[in-house]
Amino acid sequence: xxxxxxxxxxxxxxxxxxxxxxxxxxxxxxxxxxISRLLREMIDTPPNxxxxxxxxxxxxxxxxxGQLMQAAGHSDIVSVEYKIMERKIQLVYYQDMLTxxxxxxxxxxxxxxxxNESDLHGKEHLSAQMAKLEKELSVLESNILTFSxxxxxxxxxEVALKENLNLVNEDDVIDEDIKVIxxxxxxxxxxxxxxxxxxxxxxKTMSDKADDELNK
Numbered sequence: 001x002x003x004x005x006x007x008x009x010x011x012x013x014x015x016x017x018x019x020x021x022x023x024x025x026x027x028x029x030x031x032x033x034x035i036s037r038l039l040r041e042m043i044d045t046p047p048n049x050x051x052x053x054x055x056x057x058x059x060x061x062x063x064x065x066g067q068l069m070q071a072a073g074h075s076d077i078v079s080v081e082y083k084i085m086e087r088k089i090q091l092v093y094y095q096d097m098l099t100x101x102x103x104x105x106x107x108x109x110x111x112x113x114x115x116n117e118s119d120l121h122g123k124e125h126l127s128a129q130m131a132k133l134e135k136e137l138s139v140l141e142s143n144i145l146t147f148s149x150x151x152x153x154x155x156x157x158e159v160a161l162k163e164n165l166n167l168v169n170e171d172d173v174i175d176e177d178i179k180v181i182x183x184x185x186x187x188x189x190x191x192x193x194x195x196x197x198x199x200x201x202x203x204k205t206m207s208d209k210a211d212d213e214l215n216k
Contacts, residue, residue: 002073004072008068008071012039012063015055021039077158077162091147094144108130112130
């Protein structure tokens, strides 16, 4: 599924509500410039899930994580996340059943221990019941193990998908920032050449210092 910019903008504007871009950005912990570019459909790559979660954690008007994720074209991640949630719900159910089954086995074991040796029919019935309960217990344990493995496998898929998106988004944000700086420098060069040379030298000095820090 591709990035549906128009739908994303509609949901993001709805999530922002009557707050200014700067106010919403401050609450979300996201760059106001990045939100502004998204709202103006200037970015071709959608935000990654972590950024979208920040938008929805502070959203107004009931905008959900799923809505923004779908609009962003991250339906594959949404699908994996829903599968993980379903498996976790099933896992909790089976764990609850396992606890109850162990309690039943403990109760039957206690009754068996108190059963009169001469009551062969009663002991036979309880033994059959115990065998049935132990078989059911084994099935529950197997299901729990299966769901636990599935959850871990799905989490690995989720992490891989998100890591891939994070790499793409980091590059995209850097490219966008470079373009903004380049446009500003071009305008400065045309309108004030003297300041342009000064800013260019300053940027070069900052770049050299950054390289020196990285090489330490």
